[in-house]
Amino acid sequence: MTQSARPEHPAASESRRGFFAKVAAVACGGLATLAPVAAGLWTFLDPLRRKGAAATFLPVTELSAVPDDGVPRQFAVVAERIDAWTGFAREPIGAVYLRREKGSTEVEALSATCPHAGCFIELEGNARGFRCPCHNSQFSLDGGILEPSPSPRVMDSLECRVGPKGEVAVKWENFYSGIAGKVARS
Amino acid sequence: MNGKSPPRRSGLLTQLGDFFDDRTGWRAAVHEALYERVPGGARWRYVWGSTLVFAFLTQVITGLFLWASYSASGQTAWESVWYIQHEMAGGWLLRGIHHFMAQAMVVLLALHLLQVVIDGAYRAPREVNFWLGLVLMMLVLGMALTGYLLPWDQKGYWATRVATNLAGLVPLVGPAVQQLVVGGPDYGHHTLTRFFALHAGFLPATLVLFLVVHLVLFRKHGLCARQPITKPDAMFWPDQVLKDAVAMLAVMAVVLGVILVPAVRTMLAGGTVVPGELGAELGAPADPSQPYAAARPEWYFLFLFQFLKVFEGWGATGEFLGAIVVPGLIMGVMFMMPIVGRWQLGHRFNIAFTLGLLAGIGLLTGLALNEDYYALWADRQQLAEAEKIFDETQGDEAKVLAAVGGDKPRAAVIVGQFAKVEKLRRSESFLAAVKMARADAERAVELAGRPERIPPGGALELVRHDPKAQGPRLFAQHCGSCHTHLDPAQPGVEALLAKSSAANLHGFGTAVWMKGLLDPEQVAGPAYFGNTAHKDGDMVGFVQGDLQDHDTWKPADIEAVIAALAAESGLGDPETPAAVVAQGRTLVASDERCGACHRFGENGTDLGTACDLTGWGSREWLVGIITDPTHERFYGDLNDRMPSFGKAAEGSMPMLKDDQIGLLADWLRGQWYRPAAAHR
Numbered sequence: 001m002t003q004s005a006r007p008e009h010p011a012a013s014e015s016r017r018g019f020f021a022k023v024a025a026v027a028c029g030g031l032a033t034l035a036p037v038a039a040g041l042w043t044f045l046d047p048l049r050r051k052g053a054a055a056t057f058l059p060v061t062e063l064s065a066v067p068d069d070g071v072p073r074q075f076a077v078v079a080e081r082i083d084a085w086t087g088f089a090r091e092p093i094g095a096v097y098l099r100r101e102k103g104s105t106e107v108e109a110l111s112a113t114c115p116h117a118g119c120f121i122e123l124e125g126n127a128r129g130f131r132c133p134c135h136n137s138q139f140s141l142d143g144g145i146l147e148p149s150p151s152p153r154v155m156d157s158l159e160c161r162v163g164p165k166g167e168v169a170v171k172w173e174n175f176y177s178g179i180a181g182k183v184a185r186s
Numbered sequence: 187m188n189g190k191s192p193p194r195r196s197g198l199l200t201q202l203g204d205f206f207d208d209r210t211g212w213r214a215a216v217h218e219a220l221y222e223r224v225p226g227g228a229r230w231r232y233v234w235g236s237t238l239v240f241a242f243l244t245q246v247i248t249g250l251f252l253w254a255s256y257s258a259s260g261q262t263a264w265e266s267v268w269y270i271q272h273e274m275a276g277g278w279l280l281r282g283i284h285h286f287m288a289q290a291m292v293v294l295l296a297l298h299l300l301q302v303v304i305d306g307a308y309r310a311p312r313e314v315n316f317w318l319g320l321v322l323m324m325l326v327l328g329m330a331l332t333g334y335l336l337p338w339d340q341k342g343y344w345a346t347r348v349a350t351n352l353a354g355l356v357p358l359v360g361p362a363v364q365q366l367v368v369g370g371p372d373y374g375h376h377t378l379t380r381f382f383a384l385h386a387g388f389l390p391a392t393l394v395l396f397l398v399v400h401l402v403l404f405r406k407h408g409l410c411a412r413q414p415i416t417k418p419d420a421m422f423w424p425d426q427v428l429k430d431a432v433a434m435l436a437v438m439a440v441v442l443g444v445i446l447v448p449a450v451r452t453m454l455a456g457g458t459v460v461p462g463e464l465g466a467e468l469g470a471p472a473d474p475s476q477p478y479a480a481a482r483p484e485w486y487f488l489f490l491f492q493f494l495k496v497f498e499g500w501g502a503t504g505e506f507l508g509a510i511v512v513p514g515l516i517m518g519v520m521f522m523m524p525i526v527g528r529w530q531l532g533h534r535f536n537i538a539f540t541l542g543l544l545a546g547i548g549l550l551t552g553l554a555l556n557e558d559y560y561a562l563w564a565d566r567q568q569l570a571e572a573e574k575i576f577d578e579t580q581g582d583e584a585k586v587l588a589a590v591g592g593d594k595p596r597a598a599v600i601v602g603q604f605a606k607v608e609k610l611r612r613s614e615s616f617l618a619a620v621k622m623a624r625a626d627a628e629r630a631v632e633l634a635g636r637p638e639r640i641p642p643g644g645a646l647e648l649v650r651h652d653p654k655a656q657g658p659r660l661f662a663q664h665c666g667s668c669h670t671h672l673d674p675a676q677p678g679v680e681a682l683l684a685k686s687s688a689a690n691l692h693g694f695g696t697a698v699w700m701k702g703l704l705d706p707e708q709v710a711g712p713a714y715f716g717n718t719a720h721k722d723g724d725m726v727g728f729v730q731g732d733l734q735d736h737d738t739w740k741p742a743d744i745e746a747v748i749a750a751l752a753a754e755s756g757l758g759d760p761e762t763p764a765a766v767v768a769q770g771r772t773l774v775a776s777d778e779r780c781g782a783c784h785r786f787g788e789n790g791t792d793l794g795t796a797c798d799l800t801g802w803g804s805r806e807w808l809v810g811i812i813t814d815p816t817h818e819r820f821y822g823d824l825n826d827r828m829p830s831f832g833k834a835a836e837g838s839m840p841m842l843k844d845d846q847i848g849l850l851a852d853w854l855r856g857q858w859y860r861p862a863a864a865h866r
Contacts, residue, residue: 040251042276
């Protein structure tokens with residue numbers, strides 16, 4: 001556009017009218033566009049309303065399946081699960097390590113989720129400790145840190161109950177990773 | 187604007203603006219965009235193009251957000267749309283805006299086209315831009331067509347089947363094109379992924395490309411001003427922009443109005459607004475095994491649907507002509523408009539053609555709606571006699587004269603009304619189908635909302651295993667030609683019962699049903715044994731004879747027997763005192779009472795003379811009798827005409843599978859999922 005195309009020297013009333021028109025145009029256009037943006041954000045933010053399942057004790061195995069040799073064994077945690085619109089009947093939702101000291105009937109449970117960045121911690125082949133394959137966090141068999149290890153805290157222990165008939169149940173919880181404190185996600 | 191502005195006192199914002207202006211020249215660009223001269227001043231008639239851009243922008247915004255929650259596959263498309271619509275906060279509004287703005291866009295397209303043609307804006311040098319506009323129109327219609335399928339509900343599924351089958355009629359390439367679009371020989375996951383890619387990827391990307399060129403050319407040529415110019419020129423900003431913005435707001439207000447007016451109505455009527463029921467409809471999940479007589483395209487394609495009927499009887503050739511050749515010719519004429527419009531007469535032809543086309547579309551749409559909804563406004567009083575004779579003669583015109591007693595002029599009038607009667611009947615079945623489709627959709631939504639949610643196999647699995655959804659269908663298909671299932675309390679039931687040839691199974695297993703059976707007035711009536719071989723059987727004789735001897739059968743005894751049998755089915759009144767039920771059981775078992783013929787528990791009566799009353803009306807009992815009524819537990823050799831639905835003749839399949847028989851039994855017993863009142 002060339003300068004000459006503009007109307008010349010608009011009168012004061014003209015410019016006031018122009019100002020009003022500009023404000024009104026921006027307001028109308030903005031309001032019209034606000035509707036889809038607002039509806040979109042409203043829906044997009046829906047996940048923030050949703051809470052994870054409350055921490056509950058889930059049956060994992062029998063006491064007899066956890067040998068009293070101090071070596072952790074990996075067990076799947078099975079539960080019903082709802083994923084948005086789909087309801088799953090009982091299926092594996094995660095894993096825990098269970099171990100038992102010689103002669104003890106108490107079972108210790110460690111979450112298999114690495115407190116560093118949330119990868120799946122593996123039991124080393126020689127059963128001397130745990131190692132996370134992602135960033136080499138290393139832990140002892142009782143979950144303590146073995147330096148060098150990038151993990152900010154020891155492996156997350158989970159509450160564990162042994163029932164009268166030897167059924168082992170674990171309180172299934174997830175914790176925030178990457179921080180020194182063990183804070184449950186709710 | 188030139189790059190070097192004079193030094194001025196400036197705030198931080200201005201300095202920041204200057205910094206970027208020096209490096210990008212954005213001020214000049216904005217100036218260029220806004221200060222376009224509008225010859226003759228701003229006008230309302232120029233707003234249509236801008237509202238279309240706005241509508242497209244709205245679709246992009248809402249579409250992207252929908253995309254964030256949509257999942258395109260046979261087991262998740264309906265389910266994810268259900269979740270958006272009924273579970274996600276604001277999902278109903280998001281989907282509603284997307285759905286209704288798509289429809290608004292079609293209307294705006296028509297208005298924009300009409301304005302361009304009337305103003306002759308396609309003439310030199312704007313021919314190419316007109317052609318681009320036509321391409322844009324087809325792209326928008328393509329997005330409307332592909333979007334219709336994505337919820338994978340019955341209406342989208344069947345409409346798409348029709349549309350893709352029509353595409354298959356194109357000579358030579360048709361079948362290949364169809365198979366490519368569908369993603370294989372059958373409709374499924376890849377139909378959805380492909381339609382989704384078309385809808386949200388290929389088509390909008392192409393549209394943006396064409397739109398950019400369309401807008402660039404529009405700015406190059408300037409606005410095609412309405413002649414004669416009487417007012418002074420104005421600037422695009424803010425004069426025309428204000429009008430455009432007001433029009434955009436009006437369009438959005440209409441869309442929001444369509445979504446929200448039902449909510450306001452509900453509130454005014456004192457009801458509770460359920461957000462999931464607002465906005466765009468979601469039908470029952472797509473089911474290739476269920477007929478869907480309510481299948482219609484979206485209203486803006488209804489004219490094509492109706493137009494195809496013109497070629498009825500021509501077979502595939504007719505459909506090819508109606509769906510492809512004629513629309514193709516019309517598009518061809520429209521593409522020629524800029525050439526034809528060079529002459530004044532040609533321009534008039536173009537206007538007349540466009541108006542005629544829109545009028546034709548309007549007329550066809552009206553005809554389609556009239557055919558479908560005729561029953562709502564037809565004068566039934568006037569057609570009553572014709573309807574009666576139509577039923578008597580089964581539409582056979584040759585028999586009408588006899589039916590009206592040889593009155594020739596009257597016969598002619600009646601025959602003349604037969605077309606209307608047929609139209610009425612078609613409309614009635616369409617409306618019934620729509621009603622059924624709504625009920626199915628509501629039920630699917632109800633089932634999906636169970637606390638257990640949808641099984642991994644998808645919502646169709648839920649619907650297929652739902653007695654409430656499947657029971658009436660199975661009953662109509664397999665039982666309804668003899669049995670009825672009618673609430674005796676409804677008016678006008680007698681006439682329907684009289685036509686049946688077996689018992690009315692409404693409320694079977696309940697005390698009410700049993701009470702009717704033991705009523706001497708009813709037992710030989712059409713609701714029980716009246717229209718069966720058992721009309722003169724022992725049971726009818728017993729109810730009308732021995733049972734009326736009130737010294738033996740005190741009214742309290744009969745009540746106790748009824749209570750005991752209702753308890754057997756599990757459908758009895760839980761309030762009934764246990765002592766009454768126990769007394770009834772003793773009477774039923776006694777070999778001087780019911781037990782004389784009927785086996786009941788361990789009473790030792792031989793099977794084969796009458797039905798075993800152990801667990802009468804229970805699921806197991808019903809499954810048993812439907813499976814094989816000739817079994818000695820039921821009618822044995824005395825079975826009237828009832829087929830053994832679950833028993834296969836050698837080398838063939840049974841008429842009903844076990845799970846279907848189970849669904850029927852559950853439905854007859856009224857056993858299906860009901861949402862807790864608090865859930866709604």
